[in-house]
Amino acid sequence: MIIVHGKLNAWGLCSASPFVNKLVMWLDVKGLPYTLAPADMSRAPKGKIPWVELPGGEVMGDSGDIIATLTERHGGLPGDAARPANDPVLHLVRRTLEESLYFATLTTRWVGSDAAFEAVLAAFAPALPPVIGPLALRYVVRPSVRRTARAQGMGRHTPEGVASRAIADLRAISGVLGQSPWLSGDAPGTVDCGLWAALGGVLVFPAESPIQAALKTDPGLENLRALFERGKALTPGAWVG
Numbered sequence: 437m438i439i440v441h442g443k444l445n446a447w448g449l450c451s452a453s454p455f456v457n458k459l460v461m462w463l464d465v466k467g468l469p470y471t472l473a474p475a476d477m478s479r480a481p482k483g484k485i486p487w488v489e490l491p492g493g494e495v496m497g498d499s500g501d502i503i504a505t506l507t508e509r510h511g512g513l514p515g516d517a518a519r520p521a522n523d524p525v526l527h528l529v530r531r532t533l534e535e536s537l538y539f540a541t542l543t544t545r546w547v548g549s550d551a552a553f554e555a556v557l558a559a560f561a562p563a564l565p566p567v568i569g570p571l572a573l574r575y576v577v578r579p580s581v582r583r584t585a586r587a588q589g590m591g592r593h594t595p596e597g598v599a600s601r602a603i604a605d606l607r608a609i610s611g612v613l614g615q616s617p618w619l620s621g622d623a624p625g626t627v628d629c630g631l632w633a634a635l636g637g638v639l640v641f642p643a644e645s646p647i648q649a650a651l652k653t654d655p656g657l658e659n660l661r662a663l664f665e666r667g668k669a670l671t672p673g674a675w676v677g
């Protein structure tokens with residue numbers, strides 16, 4: 437049994453982390469047995485979630501490396517056969533999701549507004565030690581995330597600048613998806629799990645933002661909304677409702 441570390445139920449998802457949700461969806465679609473465990477960063481090989489313990493005790497971090505290893509051992513997802521995850525366009529979509537849209541989401545949640553941060557705090561609080569946990573999140577973790585966002589670059593833009601970049605990313609990915617049900621074609625592939633998780637992270641967040649408003653209402657992004665709805669049924673592990 438694979439143990440996935442990164443469980444942190446938030447807003448209908450099994451984790452606030454899109455990288456955890458991506459991996460869990462991949463496992464659900466692949467049909468490999470797994471169990472979800474809390475994050476426990478002290479044992480995370482790369483200091484990030486998700487990380488996994490594979491049968492036999494092998495420990496591994498990074499959702500992309502974990503999925504690549506599982507693909508080598510068990511094969512990919514149905515969609516990967518039609519359009520492999522290393523297809524040049526899908527590679528660029530993944531980088532857009534993980535190196536740009538992710539940081540826009542992170543910045544919006546943690547430093548974009550106090551209302552957004554309060555929503556993060558409310559989701560994380562049940563998993564934290566009382567009193568000291570929320571204080572640490574507010575006065576240690578939030579400033580640390582702000583520094584990360586500034587170092588990456590996204591955190592240097594105004595909230596409007598962050599939103600316009602994220603919406604541009606979504607429009608570009610929507611354009612790549614076109615009328616296809618999945619980026620990989622008729623069946624979901626590895627990159628679709630990353631897209632589903634990224635969309636979920638924007639759509640379900642309880643504090644409104646221009647990024648979420650665009651994704652919820654822009655007629656040009658209807659195909660992304662439809663993909664997110666389609667994906668929910670495929671991943672009972674990640675979409676806990």
Ligand SMILES: N[C@@H](CCC(=O)N[C@@H](CS)C(=O)NCC(=O)O)C(=O)O
Nearest residue numbers: 453454455483484485486498499500
């Ligand atoms: N490339 C990594 C990214 C994972 C990642 O950034 N995880 C975030 C949560 S969404 C994390 O653990 N952040 C904690 C930190 O940076 O200290 C992957 O695909 O797994």
